[in-house]
Amino acid sequence: MSKQAAPLTLADVTAEVFCCQPLAQHRVPAETAALLAPAFKALGDPVRLQLMSMIASAEGGEACVCDLTPAFNLTGPTISHHLKTLREAGLVDAERRGTWVYYRARPAVLRQLAALLSIEPATAS
Amino acid sequence: MSKQAAPLTLADVTAEVFCCQPLAQHRVPAETAALLAPAFKALGDPVRLQLMSMIASAEGGEACVCDLTPAFNLTGPTISHHLKTLREAGLVDAERRGTWVYYRARPAVLRQLAALLSIEPATAS
DNA sequence: TGTCTGTTTCGACAGACGTCGAGACAGTGG
DNA sequence: CCACTGTCTCGACGTCTGTCGAAACAGACA
Numbered sequence: 001m002s003k004q005a006a007p008l009t010l011a012d013v014t015a016e017v018f019c020c021q022p023l024a025q026h027r028v029p030a031e032t033a034a035l036l037a038p039a040f041k042a043l044g045d046p047v048r049l050q051l052m053s054m055i056a057s058a059e060g061g062e063a064c065v066c067d068l069t070p071a072f073n074l075t076g077p078t079i080s081h082h083l084k085t086l087r088e089a090g091l092v093d094a095e096r097r098g099t100w101v102y103y104r105a106r107p108a109v110l111r112q113l114a115a116l117l118s119i120e121p122a123t124a125s
Numbered sequence: 126m127s128k129q130a131a132p133l134t135l136a137d138v139t140a141e142v143f144c145c146q147p148l149a150q151h152r153v154p155a156e157t158a159a160l161l162a163p164a165f166k167a168l169g170d171p172v173r174l175q176l177m178s179m180i181a182s183a184e185g186g187e188a189c190v191c192d193l194t195p196a197f198n199l200t201g202p203t204i205s206h207h208l209k210t211l212r213e214a215g216l217v218d219a220e221r222r223g224t225w226v227y228y229r230a231r232p233a234v235l236r237q238l239a240a241l242l243s244i245e246p247a248t249a250s
Numbered sequence: 251t252g253t254c255t256g257t258t259t260c261g262a263c264a265g266a267c268g269t270c271g272a273g274a275c276a277g278t279g280g
Numbered sequence: 281c282c283a284c285t286g287t288c289t290c291g292a293c294g295t296c297t298g299t300c301g302a303a304a305c306a307g308a309c310a
Contacts, residue, residue, distance in 0.1 A: 056148050
């Protein structure tokens, strides 16, 4: 059961725990890169980027698949596939409540990614 | 010459000009998603994430391909391919000086991406 | 000029990705 | 219990991606 072999993804990480120095200050080590790259890859599709935004900006902090799907000219299975990708990347959590499934963003993970990309205004400017 | 058809990438944008509201505050419109997704996609590979970091954190703000390549167990052409990807994503600029080619990060673009992912600490928490 | 080193382009290949249709599963309501 | 709706999984398809080796290109230097 406990597949130790699985390379450990962001989805497993509590995200508060581990930390990222800004990209431009310290070289990202290989393990960190391997951990974080899938999250960026997940955001690297226009549809998923919009999905992520719709979920993160939804009032109440969560969005129903039934609201997400009609916003695109794509079939249900395709949207579901993209949502799964976001889930596996650790960017969102899903919860079923009755008939509908709700997705909500994981702010801590987004913050980590933002911190990694952050660039301090040039020293003393 | 002026291929209007070309969908306009981040590499063309001055990056100071256009702006990104944080993902979690306003829905990212489709055009913005199409513009920014390639940048995230480019960062969505562990090798490129490390390359980006090595370039951005290099002293003098630039890194030589000759320093980048030996840091990976990959062939020269492969590294060159990844650097091209970063270039086309608008994340880095390249300049040839004599024998060597130097890459430097485009901080404005990184800042844009960071701003997009940034999450304000929950209002009054 | 010719040769050498550093970098990129080209062509090829296996594997991953985005999309779809069909079907399976979950919950609600008759 | 059965039908209906919402969501996900499965299998398939064409395309894109990461990697390589071979070859082309660019500068430096003898």
